[in-house]
Amino acid sequence: MEKKDTLSSCSDSEIQQMQLIQDKTKESCMVSFQRLHSHLKRLSNNDLKGSRTEDGFKRAFTTLFCQDLETFTGTMFLNMDQLQKQLDNNEFQEIGSMASFKVLETQFQMFIKSKIYLNDEYIVMTRNYFLEYTRLDIPEFRDTLIQNMDYVKKSIEKRALHKMEYDSRVNERLMQTTEEKVDSSKALDASLVIIESNGTESQKQDTSSRSGNDAHVIIVVKSFTLIINPQNIF
Incomplete structure (x- = not known):
């Protein structure tokens, strides 16, 4: 029993350590998300x-994203809110988190893949308005966006991996606890059997003793009967 108690203590300690790792991966996940969120807020200054800068930026934005600024950013912030709810949930779900991330990532695919960095006059105006409004040049904004999205994606994958390991260890611990309870129950049943067996032997001895006394009394009564029987007198 002492060996099992030691094993149980170690398992509980491991689970506690893994829970701390879970908490840290969640924190790291939220940090990555906040970086991405801060970066995208540059599109809504x-x-x-x-x-005049905003008016020029709106025209530049439509050229880059093929959509008006208000519609795009309104959808963007809704997608960000959905992703944040998934990542901030203590009951982390990889499928839901990754699905929300993919929706946001898809929204920026056209911009990420565009080649609108040419040096003709109209594009120069677009780039200037973009820089003036966001404080970042288009290539720098694009590269930082890709980097931050990659951080979020990797943090989701890392968190999912740790959660899978944590759930596996918890299940193992539950199985071990169940086995320990079964072993304890068997040991208790065995003790009850021994007690019951000893009690039965005592009862047999008591019964035997009482039977012997009863037989003796009967014999005495029979002897007495024989003595006073009239047939024996005559």
Whole structure:
């Protein structure tokens, strides 16, 4: 029993360590998400609302993303909210998290794959407005976007891996606990059998003793009967 207790203690310690790792991977996941979120907020600069720069950026944005700024960013923030809910959930689900990430990633595919970095006059104006509004040049914004999305994706995959390992260890611990309970139950049953067996022997001895006394009394009574029987007198 002492050996089993030691094993149980070690298993519990391992699970606690894995839980700490789970917490750290969640924290890392949220840090990656916040970096991506901060980067994408550059596409919605409230400080420049109604300015000439914003008007120029809206035209540049439509050229780059083939969609108007309000519609695109409105959908973008909704997708970001869905991804954040998935990542911030303690009951982490890899499928839901990755699905939400893919939706956001797909929204930017046209921009990521576009080759609109040529040096003709119109593109130069587009790049200038983009730089003035976001404080980043188009290639730099694109490369940082790809990098941050890659961080989020890898953090989701890493978190999913640790969760799978954690769930596996918890299941093993539950099975071990169940086996220990079964062993304890068997040991208890065996003890009860021994007690019951000893009790039965005692009862037999008591019965035998009482039977002997009863027989003796009967014999005494019979002897007495024989003495006073009238047939024997005559």
